[in-house]
Amino acid sequence: MDKTKENREARKLQQQTCKAEQEPFSLFPEVVTQSVQMHHVLQLVAKMAKTNGSVLILGESGTGKELIASAIHRLSPRAHHPFLAINCSAIPDELLESELFGHAKGAFTGADRHREGYFGAANQGTVFLDEIGDMSLRLQAKLLRVLQEKTYSPVGSNRIVEADVRIIAATNVDLEKAIKEHLFRLDLYYRLHVLPIRIPPLRERYDDVExxxxxxxxxxxxxxxxxxxxxxxxxxxATLCRYDWPGNVRQLQNIVERLVIVREGGEITGDDLPIECQLNPGQAPSFRIEDSLPKPQLQYPSAFGTLPTQGMNLAELIEDLENRYILEALQRTQNNKNQAARLLGLNRTTLVERLKKRKIGVKLT
Ligand SMILES: Nc1ncnc2c1ncn2[C@@H]1O[C@H](COP(=O)(O)OP(=O)(O)OP(=O)(O)O)[C@@H](O)[C@H]1O
Ligand SMILES: [Mg+2]
Known part of the structure; x- marks a missing residue:
């Protein structure tokens, strides 16, 4: 790109990011949100996108770490160069090394020619290292060299290659704990932690669910x-808005798609929802059938139909027994309520009523 065009683009980006610091949503059309928590995250993202610093994105699985990483790249001065993402936990160590740094011809069996790695291919762009917490200590040392000295050597070569890439790393593991357990290098953590961003799980931003x-x-x-x-x-x-979404946005996306495919048009009712959403372990007082399984103090009579000499809590035992059978029937039928009801000799409405009854303290709207 010629210099004038580059300056014009840089000015445009600067104007956009200034605007974004006051009103960040406009700058992130790919991020669907209405929550104050994400508003703060996007304000921070807009600021750090302008810089060249390494970024560490923390957050549970499915919260949108990769989405934010690509938005940072899109808003950065490197936007016209490649954005390459690689999942460090999905690839064996040796292969990951050659994927990242490339390899020389003859470096290992089958390496019949020189191959460029991600750091070479993303020249002047961004490399997104997902699940960095799973990277081996050996590769962490090589990555530290990229961050500190801006150089690396391809596998099987002594050649020193200049690295001009921005590194964005992400993890859903507790890196401080990994450091204590000697699984993650402290010096690498400090290098990456210069610009940390934490993406809150969905249960901390219910305003985004709807x-x-x-x-x-x-x-x-x-x-x-x-x-x-x-x-x-x-x-x-209402039920979906109360659910706590342990798999975050990815789980929500998958459930909605599945519902649309199974429903084939028309209204999606409460009964169509997966059982985990209906049992609602969310915002409201939580309750799962599993929670009602025997508590240590709940004593079953040693022989069926005999009243133990010390007496018993009949109501609790009956409820417990009922829960066990309901749970087993649902598990056996993959949560198909019609089939589960048939297995239990109940009609479907009675089963649904019993499930709703288990939502202690939750009022259905
Ligand atoms: N705020 C959002 N608006 C729109 N789509 C979103 C949002 N957050 C996440 N997504 C979508 O949800 C899915 C999961 O997001 P992403 O892959 O970025 O999560 P992740 O945190 O990297 O997950 P993992 O830890 O499993 O790698 C993607 O399809 C992404 O586009
Ligand atoms: Mg990811």
Whole structure:
């Protein structure tokens, strides 16, 4: 790109980021959010995107770490160069080394020619190292050299190659704990930790759930059923908004897509939802059937039908027994309530009623 064009682009980017510091949502069309928590995250992201520093993105699985990493790249002066993402936990150590640093011809069996790695291919761009907590100590040392000296050597070569890449790393493991257990280098942690961003899990930003549900519903409707769209009943929406989403945005996206495919158009009701959402371990007082399984103090009579001499808590035992059978029937039928009800000799409505009854302290809307 010629210098004038580059300056113009840099000025445009600067104007955009200034605006974004006051109103960051406008700069991140790919990030669907309405929450104050993500507003703060995006404000920080807009600021750090302008710099060249390494970024460490922390957050549970499925919170949007890769989405934020690519947004940082898109808003950075490196935007016109490649953004390459690699998952460090998915690739064996030896292979990861050659993927990152490339290898020389003859470096190992099958290396019949020189190959450029990610750091070479992403020249002037960004490399996103996902799941960095799973990288071996040996490769961590090599990565530290890239960060400190801006050089590396391909596998099987003494050649010193200049590295002009920005590194964005992400992890869902507790790196401080990994350092204590000697699984992660402290010096690498400090290098990466210069600009940390923590993406909160969905259960800490319930304000985002509804807009994400609508967003992924629209996408799934477009992809799967152009003529007959699906929509959520108010009850289904209320239940999903209360659920705590342990798998975060990725889980929400998958569930919405599955519902649209299975429903084939029309209203998605509370009964269509997966059992884990219906049992609602979310915001409201939580309850799972598993939680109601025998507590240590709950004593079953040693012989069926005999009243133990010390007496018993009949109501608790009956409830416990019922929960066990319901859970087993649901597990055996992969949460198909019609089949589970048949196995239990109940009609479906009674089973659904019993499941709802278990939502202690939760009022269904
Ligand atoms: N705020 C959001 N708005 C729209 N889509 C989102 C949002 N957050 C996440 N997503 C989408 O959710 C999915 C999971 O996000 P992503 O892969 O970035 O998560 P992750 O934190 O990297 O997950 P993992 O730890 O499992 O690698 C992607 O399809 C992403 O586009
Ligand atoms: Mg990821």
């Amino acid at each position: 807009c994400l549900l609508h967003h992924f519903l629209d996408i799934a409707n477009q992809v799967h059923y152009k003529e007959v769209p699906c929509w959520f009943s108010p009850e289904a929406m």
